Amino acid sequence: MMAIRAAVLGLLAVFLLGPVPVLAAAAATPLDANGWLLRAATAARTASYSGVYVYTCAGITETARVTRIRNASGDAERIESLDGVRREVVRRGDEIHYFFVDSRTVRVDRRVSGRSFPDFLPQDPSVLAAHYTAEVGAVDRVAGRPVQVIRLRAKDGSRYTHEVWADLQSGLPVKRRVIDERGEIVEQFVFTELTVGERINPRQAAPSRRSGYAGWKVENTSVEESLPSVAGAGPGAAGRPLESKAIRFPEPRSLPPGFQKVAQVSRTLPGHDRPVMQAVYSDGMATLSLFVDPDAARVVGHEGSSQRGALSVITRSLGDRAVIAVGELPAATLRKVAESVGPPLAR
Amino acid sequence: MKDVSALMDGELERKRVRSTITRLEDQDELRDAWATFHVIRDTLQGNVIGPSRFTEKFHERLEQEPVPVVPRWRARLPRMRTMVVAGLSGVLVLAAVAWLAARGGLQAPGSAAPASVPFVDGGLNDPVAIEFAMAHRQLVPAFVSAPAAEPADRVRPAGVAR
Numbered sequence: 480m481m482a483i484r485a486a487v488l489g490l491l492a493v494f495l496l497g498p499v500p501v502l503a504a505a506a507a508t509p510l511d512a513n514g515w516l517l518r519a520a521t522a523a524r525t526a527s528y529s530g531v532y533v534y535t536c537a538g539i540t541e542t543a544r545v546t547r548i549r550n551a552s553g554d555a556e557r558i559e560s561l562d563g564v565r566r567e568v569v570r571r572g573d574e575i576h577y578f579f580v581d582s583r584t585v586r587v588d589r590r591v592s593g594r595s596f597p598d599f600l601p602q603d604p605s606v607l608a609a610h611y612t613a614e615v616g617a618v619d620r621v622a623g624r625p626v627q628v629i630r631l632r633a634k635d636g637s638r639y640t641h642e643v644w645a646d647l648q649s650g651l652p653v654k655r656r657v658i659d660e661r662g663e664i665v666e667q668f669v670f671t672e673l674t675v676g677e678r679i680n681p682r683q684a685a686p687s688r689r690s691g692y693a694g695w696k697v698e699n700t701s702v703e704e705s706l707p708s709v710a711g712a713g714p715g716a717a718g719r720p721l722e723s724k725a726i727r728f729p730e731p732r733s734l735p736p737g738f739q740k741v742a743q744v745s746r747t748l749p750g751h752d753r754p755v756m757q758a759v760y761s762d763g764m765a766t767l768s769l770f771v772d773p774d775a776a777r778v779v780g781h782e783g784s785s786q787r788g789a790l791s792v793i794t795r796s797l798g799d800r801a802v803i804a805v806g807e808l809p810a811a812t813l814r815k816v817a818e819s820v821g822p823p824l825a826r
Numbered sequence: 827m828k829d830v831s832a833l834m835d836g837e838l839e840r841k842r843v844r845s846t847i848t849r850l851e852d853q854d855e856l857r858d859a860w861a862t863f864h865v866i867r868d869t870l871q872g873n874v875i876g877p878s879r880f881t882e883k884f885h886e887r888l889e890q891e892p893v894p895v896v897p898r899w900r901a902r903l904p905r906m907r908t909m910v911v912a913g914l915s916g917v918l919v920l921a922a923v924a925w926l927a928a929r930g931g932l933q934a935p936g937s938a939a940p941a942s943v944p945f946v947d948g949g950l951n952d953p954v955a956i957e958f959a960m961a962h963r964q965l966v967p968a969f970v971s972a973p974a975a976e977p978a979d980r981v982r983p984a985g986v987a988r
Contacts, residue, residue: 746961748957748961755961757961757962766962768958768961768962770958770961777954778954781952781953781954781955783952785950785951785952785955786950787950787959790950790959790962790963792950792952792955792958792959794952794954794955794958803954803955803958805958805959805961805962806962
C-alpha cells in the first residue's frame, strides 16, 4: 500500500516538477540493512549536527546538548549537560576543555580516544553479518524527523541486540537502543531535537560563556602522558611485541563466537605503580577488555559482577593476580570469559 | 511478587537515604564527590572521554579510604544507609551516590524524575569496577571503529595502515 502510494507520489512529482524528482527517486532507492548501516556510519563520521539527546539506563535519565562541527578547519565538538552538575566539554581536535560552571574550574586535557553517540557503528558494518542479523525495520519518527529503523539482531545470547534509528534525510543515527535476550532495553540514546547540516553556527561548538573565564581556576593536565604503549594485534596489523620483558598475556580459553583480539597493551592506570595488561576483543559492534593485574590485592573485597547500562564488569582474583573483564556484553558472557583465564602463566 | 516486594523495599529505603543525603548537602566533599561522579558517568556513557587526571584523583581518594572502602558487591541498602549516616568521606559518599543513582533513587539537583520505562536494573557502584570500566572506555573505541582514513589516534595499534 505504501509502496503504491510512494510510486504514485513519485509519478506525480515527475509530472509536476520535471527533472528535480530524478534526484528524489535516487534518494528513495531502497537500501538494504547493510546499506543503511553504512550510510548511518558514514553520516556519524562526517556530518555536522546540533541537538539534545537523552541517555537512559536503569532509571537514570541524563540529558545533554551536543554540537559537532566538521569543516575545513577541523573537527570541533561541544557537549553540555542539561541536568545534574553543570558541566560543559569543548573539544577542538584532540584538546579537551572541561568546564565546571558551579566550581568555576576548567580542566584542559588531551583526548585519549573516544567515540560516542551518535558515532558508534563500525566503519564497515558488513563485518557484523557473521554474528548479527541486520534487518530493515519500519519507518518511524524521532525528534520530528522521519527515520529508518535498522536492527542488528544478535544471533546468539552471548551479545546484545542493537537498534539504530537513522535519519532518512542525512543518515545520521538519531536513536540507539541496546536490547538484551529477554527483549528488555538495556540502554538508550535518543535525540529529542536535532539539526543536521552545514548551517550550524560554529559558535555553538565553542565555549558558551560569552563573558569569558576570568577568575576561573585552570587545571592543565594536557602535558600528562598516561597513554599506554600499544602493540597491534588486530587483523592485518604488523604489531610489535607488547614489551620486550613482557609477560605473555594469559589468553582466555573461552570467548564469545566471533570475538577477535584487536589490541593488546600494557598500561599504567592512574595512581598505580605496576602496569596492567589489557587485551581488547571485538565482534565489530561490542567490545570486551580483559585486564590482568599483577596485584591481586587490588580486587580483594571487590570481586563480583556489576552492570551499568550495556556495560558489565566482572572482577575475580586468580592466584596472585586479578582478572577483570569489562565490556558492552551481558554479565554472564563476561563471567565465562573471566573464568576461562588461567591458571596463571609463568613469568 | 518478589520483584514487587523488592521494589517496595527500595522505595522505602530510598526516602530515608534521600533525607540523609539532603543533610549532607552542605558538605564540600559531597559536592566534590558529586562532580567526580558525573565525570565518571560521562565517561562510562561515552559522552566524552573524561580527563585522565580525574581517574587519578578518584583513585587517590580511594586510596585514602579506610579499608574496606565500600560495601561488597550486591550490598544491601540498609548497610549502605548506615555508612552514609556515619558521614564517611568522599568516596563513600560517591559510592553511595553512584549506587543510589544507579537504582534511580537519587537525582541530580534539579533534574527530572526517572523515566518510567522498564529498563533493566543494574548498578555500577564498586570503585574498582568503575576504575576498570573507565580504563576500558578510554581505550576501546579507537581500536574498534576508527576508520583508517582518519588522522592517527594516539592509541591506535602500531602498524595499522593509515
